[in-house]
Amino acid sequence: MTYFLVKQLCDISLLGRVLPFKVCRRKIPSYNICYRVLRHCLVKSLPVLSSSFRSLSTQPDAVDLSKFPVDKIRNFCIIAHIDHGKSTLADRLLEMTGAIAKTEKNKQVLDKLQVERERGITVKAQTASLFYSHDGQEYLLNLIDTPGHVDFSYEVSRSLSACQGVLLIIDANQGIQAQTVANFYLAFEAQLAIIPVINKVLSDIPTEITDREGISAKLGTNVEAVLQAVVKRIPHPGGSVDDPFKALVFDSNFDHYRGVVANIAVIGGRVKKGDNIVSAHLSKTYEVNELGLLRPEEHATQKLFAGQVGYIIAGMKDVKEAQIGDTLYRHDHPVQALPGFKPAKAMVFAGMYPMDQSEYPALRSAIERLTLNDSSVTVQRDSSLALGAGWRLGFLGLLHMEVFNQRLEQEYNASVIVTSPTVPYKAILSSAKLIKEHGGEEVTIVNPAQFPDRSVVLEYLEPMVLGTILAPDAYTGKIMSLCLSRRGVQKSMVYIDEQRVMLKYLFPLNEIVVDFYDLLKSMSSGYASFDYENADYQAADLIKMDILLNGRPVEELTTIVHRERAYSTGKAMCERLKESIPRQMFEIAIQAAIGSKVIARETVKAFRKNVLAKCYGGDITRKMKLLKRQAEGKKKMRRVGNVDVPKDAFISVLKRKEK
Numbered sequence: 001m002t003y004f005l006v007k008q009l010c011d012i013s014l015l016g017r018v019l020p021f022k023v024c025r026r027k028i029p030s031y032n033i034c035y036r037v038l039r040h041c042l043v044k045s046l047p048v049l050s051s052s053f054r055s056l057s058t059q060p061d062a063v064d065l066s067k068f069p070v071d072k073i074r075n076f077c078i079i080a081h082i083d084h085g086k087s088t089l090a091d092r093l094l095e096m097t098g099a100i101a102k103t104e105k106n107k108q109v110l111d112k113l114q115v116e117r118e119r120g121i122t123v124k125a126q127t128a129s130l131f132y133s134h135d136g137q138e139y140l141l142n143l144i145d146t147p148g149h150v151d152f153s154y155e156v157s158r159s160l161s162a163c164q165g166v167l168l169i170i171d172a173n174q175g176i177q178a179q180t181v182a183n184f185y186l187a188f189e190a191q192l193a194i195i196p197v198i199n200k201v202l203s204d205i206p207t208e209i210t211d212r213e214g215i216s217a218k219l220g221t222n223v224e225a226v227l228q229a230v231v232k233r234i235p236h237p238g239g240s241v242d243d244p245f246k247a248l249v250f251d252s253n254f255d256h257y258r259g260v261v262a263n264i265a266v267i268g269g270r271v272k273k274g275d276n277i278v279s280a281h282l283s284k285t286y287e288v289n290e291l292g293l294l295r296p297e298e299h300a301t302q303k304l305f306a307g308q309v310g311y312i313i314a315g316m317k318d319v320k321e322a323q324i325g326d327t328l329y330r331h332d333h334p335v336q337a338l339p340g341f342k343p344a345k346a347m348v349f350a351g352m353y354p355m356d357q358s359e360y361p362a363l364r365s366a367i368e369r370l371t372l373n374d375s376s377v378t379v380q381r382d383s384s385l386a387l388g389a390g391w392r393l394g395f396l397g398l399l400h401m402e403v404f405n406q407r408l409e410q411e412y413n414a415s416v417i418v419t420s421p422t423v424p425y426k427a428i429l430s431s432a433k434l435i436k437e438h439g440g441e442e443v444t445i446v447n448p449a450q451f452p453d454r455s456v457v458l459e460y461l462e463p464m465v466l467g468t469i470l471a472p473d474a475y476t477g478k479i480m481s482l483c484l485s486r487r488g489v490q491k492s493m494v495y496i497d498e499q500r501v502m503l504k505y506l507f508p509l510n511e512i513v514v515d516f517y518d519l520l521k522s523m524s525s526g527y528a529s530f531d532y533e534n535a536d537y538q539a540a541d542l543i544k545m546d547i548l549l550n551g552r553p554v555e556e557l558t559t560i561v562h563r564e565r566a567y568s569t570g571k572a573m574c575e576r577l578k579e580s581i582p583r584q585m586f587e588i589a590i591q592a593a594i595g596s597k598v599i600a601r602e603t604v605k606a607f608r609k610n611v612l613a614k615c616y617g618g619d620i621t622r623k624m625k626l627l628k629r630q631a632e633g634k635k636k637m638r639r640v641g642n643v644d645v646p647k648d649a650f651i652s653v654l655k656r657k658e659k
């Protein structure tokens with residue numbers, strides 16, 4: 001079987017050729033084989049195709065969508081490891097097809113969110129329809145730009161469901177990375193046509209491919225060949241306009257004025273304004289108010305036809321009504337619902353509380369609205385003695401949590417206290433009373449405050465992940481000691497070529513969730529890449545650790561740690577808190593404690609910042625201004641007892657610095 005597969009895969013002679021995976025789907029190839037295949041594609045690179053490219057300047061309103069029969073439609077995603085150039089390639093494709101004007105300023109235009117622009121990463125998949133003319137034929141291409149970071153791979157998998165093919169971008173300088181392979185798997189499993197594209201070839205290229213052709217998304221070199229490959233290599237979506245209307249909801253967002261805007265892939269039939277449609281999930285009927293294409297802005301059209309990808313607004317008031325993965329059909333023509341998607345599984349939980357309880361209603365509305373646009377976040381009401389009423393939110397990873405927090409602040413002007421992130425631990429209870437209370441002997445703990453005491457627990461369990469690291473062999477030693485320090489157990493180590501090693505480790509999720517990726521990147525000069533998948537639960541010796549400021553516990557920083565890591569974690573947290581907390585009028589004792597036993601302590605000496613010290617002379621308005629500014633600065637602080645702690649300290653304290 002393996003021989004057959006390798007032969008099949010190695011038959012991929014040139015970029016742009018659809019991998020013949022459908023015929024060999026009896027077994028998923030190993031990571032190693034995938035790597036070799038991708039490397040093969042990388043070495044072969046993209047052929048320069050002679051071009052008959054012409055962009056179509058027609059505006060969508062003027063375009064009659066019925067003139068694009070199914071065989072003239074191509075739906076594809078751009079997938080890649082983080083920063084390999086997906087959004088930059090999307091810019092060029094948009095420019096070349098006239099969807100956006102060609103200017104120097106076009107930089108990742110599909111990354112519309114402020115957080116995406118600031119961080120330079122994509123967090124939300126974006127759809128754009130392009131009109132492309134090739135060999136006298138006009139095509140409608142629907143492109144979905146996806147995020148590269150592992151936290152957002154859920155966005156990738158559901159985007160793939162609306163496509164028949166993918167462009168798998170590989171940065172020529174970095175080669176195949178962990179998410180390249182992970183995304184390859186996703187596309188492979190979805191049975192899509194895969195077109196590998198080697199990007200950034202005009203910069204620093206490894207010698208192995210210097211004599212090969214590739215593309216430069218930044219400069220636009222050879223990008224038109226990519227469009228031609230899309231038309232030639234990606235199959236059309238199938239389906240017929242004569243079938244009953246059936247559409248898959250693959251994404252949705254919430255507009256304050258118009259309600260839910262659902263992104264749909266029309267599987268069959270047609271839909272127009274005024275039609276009555278039903279959502280299979282809720283069996284509720286809605287009237288279509290508006291529909292159209294995303295170019296990438298919304299462009300209303302009269303109808304959408306089989307094979308097309310677009311948006312639909314039908315008076316849905318809540319994103320839950322347009323559940324992702326749901327099927328829409330005409331009320332007078334029921335169809336069998338599509339299988340839908342597995343719900344996203346939260347890996348990291350944290351509490352969110354308003355800075356001041358009077359801001360609770362405003363924060364509730366902000367969280368509700370933002371979760372409408374990001375349905376992978378789970379929300380549960382929560383409350384704490386110190387922080388009042390709030391919520392416990394579940395995220396796909398720490399970056400996801402930071403992005404959500406940043407969006408709350410930027411888009412909704414909300415100011416929140418976020419507690420220490422925790423992974424979903426489990427406890428097997430021994431107390432009959434508790435078993436009855438919890439309706440079973442196993443409880444999942446997503447809040448350290450609810451960590452059951454050892455006296456009522458038979459066993460604690462922690463979630464594990466199987467991590468894959470790809471790195472140049474020069475860094476193997478350093479990486480192995482990092483993995484060991486994170487309680488990683490090595491499962492395998494394979495040389496995938498002369499200089500690159502693939503390491504597989506079983507890690508407790510808690511050990512990699514906060515800063516493992518950043519550390520791995522920095523210790524390998526950016527060359528190592530990391531990906532992980534769930535690997536069930538394992539028994540672990542867990543304890544609850546509190547952080548105290550002048551004797552008062554800081555609830556945000558209560559964590560569940562492995563017993564053998566308690567001292568080092570507690571000491572490091574105290575040290576970093578000392579760095580983050582500004583000196584105040586009195587001495588501050590920072591302590592880490594397990595139960596009543598203090599295991600680490602640091603002290604912040606007393607000091608008073610006199611903001612008026614440099615203010616000579618007696619102008620009272622100037623003094624007032626300085627005092628006001630100081631008071632505003634203090635707003636960004638959270639008061640624990642009488643100690644002011646900067647808000648940022650809570651997250652930064654959790655990030656360990658490896659020596």
Ligand SMILES: Nc1nc2c(ncn2[C@@H]2O[C@H](COP(=O)(O)OP(=O)(O)OP(=O)(O)O)[C@@H](O)[C@H]2O)c(=O)[nH]1
Nearest residue numbers: 082083084085086087088121122148200216217218
């Ligand atoms: N030199 C060079 N730089 C490029 C090229 N294509 C993209 N870049 C740069 O690579 C960086 C990342 O590009 P993006 O397009 O944001 O990458 P991405 O894959 O969309 O990133 P994520 O969405 O965060 O995964 C940017 O600084 C781009 O300017 C290229 O062909 N040549």
